[in-house]
Structure formats: C-alpha cells, structure tokens
Amino acid sequence: MSRAFASLAIALALCSTPAWAGQPGPEKPVKTFVNAIRYGKDDLALKQVDGESQGQLLLGAAWAQGTADQKLEFIKLFHKIFQAAAFPKLRDNLQKIETILYNVPKPEGAYTMLTSTLVVLHPMKKEEIKVHYLLSGNKAGYRLVDVTFEGDQSLLTNVRTEQVEPLLKEGGWPNLLTQMRTRVAELDARN
Numbered sequence: 001m002s003r004a005f006a007s008l009a010i011a012l013a014l015c016s017t018p019a020w021a022g023q024p025g026p027e028k029p030v031k032t033f034v035n036a037i038r039y040g041k042d043d044l045a046l047k048q049v050d051g052e053s054q055g056q057l058l059l060g061a062a063w064a065q066g067t068a069d070q071k072l073e074f075i076k077l078f079h080k081i082f083q084a085a086a087f088p089k090l091r092d093n094l095q096k097i098e099t100i101l102y103n104v105p106k107p108e109g110a111y112t113m114l115t116s117t118l119v120v121l122h123p124m125k126k127e128e129i130k131v132h133y134l135l136s137g138n139k140a141g142y143r144l145v146d147v148t149f150e151g152d153q154s155l156l157t158n159v160r161t162e163q164v165e166p167l168l169k170e171g172g173w174p175n176l177l178t179q180m181r182t183r184v185a186e187l188d189a190r191n
Helices: 003-011 027-038 042-046 051-059 061-065 068-096 155-190
Strands: 097-102 106-108 111-121 126-138 141-149
Touching: 027 042, 027 068, 027 141, 042 068, 051 061, 051 068, 051 141, 051 155, 061 155, 068 155, 141 155
Parallel strands: none
Antiparallel strands: 097 111, 106 111, 111 126, 126 141
C-alpha cells in the first residue's frame, strides 16, 4: 500500500457525530481536505492536518526538547515534504474510490479512532481495504493526524522509524531540521 494512498485514506475518513455541541464533526475538515487536494488547493488541505500532534508522534520525547521555533519549522517543513510526496498521487487515487463504509468513532486518550472500509475500483476487480484513522479534536474541531492500514504500521510510525529517528540520533533537532531544509530545497528546485 503506497504512502500516498495512506494519505488518501486519512483524507476520506468521515463520521457524523460531533464531539462538541455546535462544532462540526470530523466530516468538515475531511471533506475540505479531499476537495482541496482534488482541485489543487494544497495549502487549504494542509490546514486540515494537525501538525502539532504529528510532531509529537513523530519525534516522541524529543518533541518536548525542541524550542517553539524548531517545532514550528518542523511542522512547516514536514508538511511541505508531505505535500510534494503525497498530494500529486492523491489526486489520481481519488478517482479510484467507489465508496467508504464507516464504523462509529471511538475515543482513544486524547484522540479519536475511526475505522472504515474503503471500496476501491481496479480495472479487473473491486478491493476492500480496512483503514484506521487517528483524529485529534478539541472545542475548535477535528483535525487529521495519522492513518493505519489493517495489518500494517501507521504512516507516522513508518516515517518516525525510517527517517526521523535516524536523523535525531545523528545530531538531534539541528540535524533533523538541516536535512529537512535540504529536502525542501531539492523539491523547490524541481518546480
């Protein structure tokens, strides 16, 4: 399963029960995310993602050691890399989803877990994929955090294990941000 498709799965998580009276449920930011990607409004899509929670999950204990400026820069760089790597593929994958079936969302600590079944159209057959979505939420509303395909590690767990942890071990926050700046510069040079 591609990471881009994992991102698509995050984008398509919907449920109908808001946690706070008067606040939109998870469907509003998710629908906004999907439509923004579909129509090339990537900056709007990224506003639906909880960068702070992603940073906490990706960096673990190291997140608390970062300065406010380092945390803001990490979120900005991570989202720029995520946008460049995943969003173009997402635009294509959005055409392959036939329907999505949702279970009732369940609280898990500070997050809400939502499980769905994606029905994907392939040229020769239909495929059903179970996906677990992690959403953050507070009185301001829900935001997308992470996705896990049944039988696999979460998207952020893979990124943390394969990319973030090795960079932190090599040189902490300074090395991590330097490597991320370099990657963003490479992406910007392509455009």
